[in-house]
Amino acid sequence: MANFTARMERIRPPRWVHVRFPRGAMFGEPGNHTKQRQVLEDTLQAATTIREPGGKVELPYRWEARPVAWRGREITEGP
Amino acid sequence: MGQATPTKADSSWIPTFREKYEAWFREARALLEAHQYGVAFKTYPFPAFDQTPWSPFTIPLTTTRLGVVTTAGLYRRGIDPRFADTAEGDPRVLAFPSDVDVKTLDVAHSHIPEDLVREDVNVVLPLDHLRSLVQERRLGALAPRIFSLVGYRTRADEVAQETATAIAAAMAEDGVTLGLVVPV
Numbered sequence: 001m002a003n004f005t006a007r008m009e010r011i012r013p014p015r016w017v018h019v020r021f022p023r024g025a026m027f028g029e030p031g032n033h034t035k036q037r038q039v040l041e042d043t044l045q046a047a048t049t050i051r052e053p054g055g056k057v058e059l060p061y062r063w064e065a066r067p068v069a070w071r072g073r074e075i076t077e078g079p
Numbered sequence: 080m081g082q083a084t085p086t087k088a089d090s091s092w093i094p095t096f097r098e099k100y101e102a103w104f105r106e107a108r109a110l111l112e113a114h115q116y117g118v119a120f121k122t123y124p125f126p127a128f129d130q131t132p133w134s135p136f137t138i139p140l141t142t143t144r145l146g147v148v149t150t151a152g153l154y155r156r157g158i159d160p161r162f163a164d165t166a167e168g169d170p171r172v173l174a175f176p177s178d179v180d181v182k183t184l185d186v187a188h189s190h191i192p193e194d195l196v197r198e199d200v201n202v203v204l205p206l207d208h209l210r211s212l213v214q215e216r217r218l219g220a221l222a223p224r225i226f227s228l229v230g231y232r233t234r235a236d237e238v239a240q241e242t243a244t245a246i247a248a249a250m251a252e253d254g255v256t257l258g259l260v261v262p263v
Contacts, residue, residue: 002262012131013260024151024191024263030199037208044140044218047257053133068192 001026001043004079008056015050017043017057020077022068029065086134088243092126093236099124104167104233111166111233116190126235138256139219146222146255147177148246150230151196151203151263152188155179161187168232172242174249177221181206190231191263203263222253230262 001017002008003026008016019026019039028035039061046057067074103124110119152162155175162169164187184204186196196203204225212218226246232238250258 012128014133024195025202027202027205036201040205040208047136053131
């Protein structure tokens with residue numbers, strides 16, 4: 001799984017899931033156990049549905065907490 | 080008809096990478112030590128891959144043994160030495176039992192907001208949820224070991240030839256049938 005498409009296009013993993021969360025929180029907000037669980041289930045399920053090398057599943061979930069302060073920026077997704 | 084899809088990653092990039100790496104690191108070291116990563120990595124010799132390795136996955140999740148790798152720099156307080164913050168990144172891989180008490184886990188990764196992980200380690204390693212899935216029989220089993228490393232590593236060649244191969248061999252020993260790599 002990853003939150004940075006350009007990096008994954010360079011790396012070319014066998015299969016992957018794109019999550020739209022900030023760095024350091026690939027499964028969603030701290031304490032949001034429902035979302036974390038759903039992201040995990042969708043990720044594992046993707047292993048069974050991706051049939052071609054490099055296949056990707058886009059997950060629909062978005063960051064729902066305050067933006068994460070990181071090195072002078074405030075981010076809600078990506079690196 | 081094209082070439083058969085490889086099952087293992089291509090390593091033909093490594094000699095070229097090594098030729099360019101030393102020159103890059105000589106120039107970039109001071110920038111890395113000053114945390115000027117954006118500038119430092121503008122000239123990094125990123126490897127380019129022509130193929131995507133592939134093995135079909137046909138095992139039901141209910142009988143899958145899942146191996147997990149986290150690059151969040153997790154370690155067990157009082158047991159594992161914390162990962163060092165260096166210009167090239169700490170090359171160590173830690174293995175801890177998958178029944179580890181999550182309250183004993185701490186994070187040492189200066190390239191991510193560590194407070195998120197300290198608040199709830201499930202944001203990078205969803206152990207509580209993995210265990211629930213196994214208990215509910217929706218996932219066959221968790222492998223006996225979780226592998227933890229720091230995702231910040233500049234020696235891409237060593238990651239490919241040493242780190243990844245060691246983890247793959249260990250997962251094979253553990254009977255893993257599906258590996259999940261969670262970068263940060």
